Amino acid sequence: MHPLSLHIFPTRVLGHTLKPSAETFKVNYYSGHYRALKDFGICRGSRQPNEVGLSSTLSLKVPASMNMTTELYTYLLEHTREPQVLQDLRDETAAMNGSHMQITRDQGQFMSMLVKLTGTKRAVELGVYTGYSSLVVAMALPEDGKLYAIDKDERSMAVARKYWQLSGVNNKVVERLGNAQGELKQLLEEFGQGSFDMGFIDADKRVYHLYYELMLKLMKPGGIIVVDNVLFYGKVVKPEAGDKAAAALAEFNKVLFTDERIDLSIIPVGDGMALCRKR
Ligand SMILES: C[S@@+](CC[C@H](N)C(=O)[O-])C[C@H]1O[C@@H](n2cnc3c(N)ncnc32)[C@H](O)[C@@H]1O
Numbered sequence: 001m002h003p004l005s006l007h008i009f010p011t012r013v014l015g016h017t018l019k020p021s022a023e024t025f026k027v028n029y030y031s032g033h034y035r036a037l038k039d040f041g042i043c044r045g046s047r048q049p050n051e052v053g054l055s056s057t058l059s060l061k062v063p064a065s066m067n068m069t070t071e072l073y074t075y076l077l078e079h080t081r082e083p084q085v086l087q088d089l090r091d092e093t094a095a096m097n098g099s100h101m102q103i104t105r106d107q108g109q110f111m112s113m114l115v116k117l118t119g120t121k122r123a124v125e126l127g128v129y130t131g132y133s134s135l136v137v138a139m140a141l142p143e144d145g146k147l148y149a150i151d152k153d154e155r156s157m158a159v160a161r162k163y164w165q166l167s168g169v170n171n172k173v174v175e176r177l178g179n180a181q182g183e184l185k186q187l188l189e190e191f192g193q194g195s196f197d198m199g200f201i202d203a204d205k206r207v208y209h210l211y212y213e214l215m216l217k218l219m220k221p222g223g224i225i226v227v228d229n230v231l232f233y234g235k236v237v238k239p240e241a242g243d244k245a246a247a248a249l250a251e252f253n254k255v256l257f258t259d260e261r262i263d264l265s266i267i268p269v270g271d272g273m274a275l276c277r278k279r
Pocket of ligand 1: 101102103126127128129130131132133134150151152153156178179180181202203204
């Protein structure tokens with residue numbers, strides 16, 4: 001764990017205009033947050049290794065694609081339920097590379113609600129990372145439910161595995177360590193078309209369209225595909241040259257918009273989630 005210190009020098013952060021001299025502020029953070037903020041172009045930082053950080057400080061950060069004040073987002077999170085085991089996982093992940101990839105708490109609560117509303121019994125997830133979204137889904141599934149959890153990275157999957165066990169849902173999770181498309185094809189062979197109630201797409205943004213086509217085959221009529229990051233930090237509005245992920249997501253959103261095979265609703269939660277209900 002490497003707590004670092006960061007100075008943020010924004011003129012405008014997430015809809016809130018700051019006076020740079022008076023309101024430049026200092027927060028404690030972990031390396032994953034720093035990279036995320038740098039990616040968003042809202043900070044520059046310096047390493048001050050011996051400072052002690054609070055892992056949750058920046059998890060209050062408003063997702064970049066949402067036009068919400070920090071105060072209102074803080075209020076929303078204060079009224080978002082998060083079981084202790086999910087908090088613990090969030091804290092452990094905060095010290096890891098890529099922690100910004102984790103879904104937000106309000107997204108997690110929303111996904112849990114979706115699983116229950118749809119009566120999902122068999123679900124598939126692409127992009128487990130350290131397991132936050134998979135844990136949310138598995139906890140919401142009925143006792144005889146199953147989540148097929150796919151990721152290619154053994155290191156982060158090991159963290160996810162630990163939390164499935166800690167929370168007692170490991171009997172509901174079937175781990176699939178491997179490439180997303182290959183594993184989806186395998187599931188199609190094993191279970192056939194129209195055999196899943198819910199799918200979650202949160203792996204390589206540049207090939208979402210490929211995942212989506214395979215997932216659509218896997219879903220039952222009435223099944224739901226949830227797609228994360230469809231607003232991609234607001235970058236889908238005008239992808240910068242060379243930003244392959246933003247360009248791919250902008251194209252993907254166009255495909256969803258005109259796809260007659262689904263009902264569509266893009267929800268501005270987290271970094272934007274598309275709900276695609278197979279007709
Ligand atoms: C955004 S993170 C997932 C975050 C996770 N849903 C959560 O809530 O913590 C993306 C994950 O997708 C995985 N991934 C990326 N490309 C992949 C591929 N082609 N096959 C399998 N996994 C992939 C990465 O290893 C990474 O763990």
